[in-house]
Amino acid sequence: MAPPSKDSFHGIVTGVDQQHVAAVVQQPIGRLVPLPEGPACVLAMATAFPPTVIQQDTYHDKLFELCNVADDVVLKARFKRICDSSCIKKRHTFLTPELFKAHPELLTYWDNSLTTRNEIANKVVPEISYEAAIKAVEEWGHPLSDITHMVFATTSSTSIPGTDLKIARMLGLHPTVQRLCLYQTGCWGGGAVMRIARGLAETAKGARVLVVVAEANTVMNFRAPNQDTLYKVDGFLAHATLGDGAAALVIGADPLPEVERPIYEMYWSTQMAVPDSEHVLEGKITEAGLFQRGDKDTVRIVIAKHLAEFTSHGKKLVGNPDNRDMFWVVHPGAYKILEDVAEAVGVEKEKLQPSWDVLENFGNMSGPTCLFALDEMRQRSIRLGASTTGMGSEFGFLLGLGPGFNMELTLLRSVPL
Incomplete structure (x- = not known):
């Protein structure tokens, strides 16, 4: 490969000797910190x-x-x-x-x-x-x-x-x-x-x-x-x-063999701030503490309108599995949220059972709640003798929902039990 010319840096690097920059680019030194081979x-x-x-x-x-x-x-x-x-x-x-x-x-x-x-x-x-x-x-x-x-x-x-x-x-x-x-x-x-x-x-x-x-x-x-x-x-x-x-x-x-055992593999993550949704759910810190307000009906509309498309990008990476063949770890903000998510992605209530169990026993704890549901997914899979930590499914999503209106998504792969 021919070395970059001095002119190729024009307009990109200013205030630096461009011949020096060209020399640095040509150095044979690779990454000083090697990357892992596998996913997190x-x-x-x-x-x-x-x-x-x-x-x-x-x-x-x-x-x-x-x-x-x-x-x-x-x-x-x-x-x-x-x-x-x-x-x-x-x-x-x-x-x-x-x-x-x-x-x-x-x-x-x-x-x-x-x-x-x-x-x-x-x-x-x-x-x-x-x-x-x-x-x-x-x-x-x-x-x-x-x-x-x-x-x-x-x-x-x-x-x-x-x-x-x-x-x-x-x-x-x-x-x-x-x-x-x-x-x-x-x-x-x-x-x-x-x-x-x-x-x-x-x-x-x-x-x-x-x-x-x-x-x-x-x-x-x-x-x-x-x-x-x-x-x-x-x-x-x-x-x-x-x-x-x-x-x-x-x-x-890169879990250490026979020393670290993965529970879930993490393949892809994304975030979406739904346009024109600031009013859906928000909080205000006052001298009297935190006041939250929102529109429950609008939350349902936002989920119904955007969730299927939001999850479709991650599904494409793993061959577009049917939603019913995946496992779902959903933030249980309220029972209507879980019902709306299940309806939006076309799965039965049982697919979201770990989230329902967390809602029943802990309520909505805000940030930690979907992680409680992830742990419950693992524990429920063990209790029922499932073949994987995803209740027998290979791929699944962890979904966070909250003010903004923000949606967080991580594509997970379960491991054999």
Whole structure:
């Protein structure tokens, strides 16, 4: 190949001797950091959640008594119907009677409480993240010193230095671990960290990425019931669906034979910010905490209009399998979301069963929820004696959905059990 001429760099490189640039381009030195040969893989997964449980069938009584509005029987009856129709049996929360006693401002609707909420979240989010990360690393079976990268996401805590650095120091990660922190992703955060971690794992041979997503949704959203907002998204999400928890994964390419066993292979990822959809679901941080609002009907329209096309690009890469032959790990933001996804891609409810199970037992934990569903897919496959970690299917999608309106998609390949 002929060396590039001096003129070929004209207009591209300025302020640099172009003969020197041409010489650099011709150097025989290849990549200083070799690439892995295979795709990124999920090598370990774990979840964690606070011990305090919200029992959905009695929550209406406890909430109204706690907020001193128990005598509003009409409003409580309406709220009970919302809880009863949520398809949730229980959720987990960081909020305790002790916290409410110490911070009565949390029991109002509009009193200033953001400082209190931040202080609580900045304490509990690193703690639950540490718990999930330790469990994932123990399953992986390697020392923390082998971690080269860390990706963390949350919408609940805000601090300087960031929560990612707090977690890294709690874990004792090496100071040179390369960290990336995502704030304010909302429900699509679990899908985003998968996409980013896959890219990092495939940039250097031997890279091992620790992924952590943690939320304290009830801390940021809890407030007294209000007649004017009960049927709006902020009232519904805060009191009928949101829970707290954390998920952690270890991701890396080229698993070491007989030392690392992949759970899923990761082949392709993408993100889509649906045009003209900013109003569909959004949040606003105020002195009274986080208020969320949205249009449930529009969410359904967006999913129905865009999801099939969104997933088609990944399917083409693996021979266009039928959706019914794939496994589906979907963010269970609400039961209607799962119904809409199943309808949009033409699969039966059973195909999304791990997501339904997570919704039933944990509610919507925002970012970590689709990763809980991924772990449940693996566990359910084992319990039922399936041939692969995808309930017998070879390929599947992990789908994150959330404010923006954003959709995150990762194409996975299951492994034999």
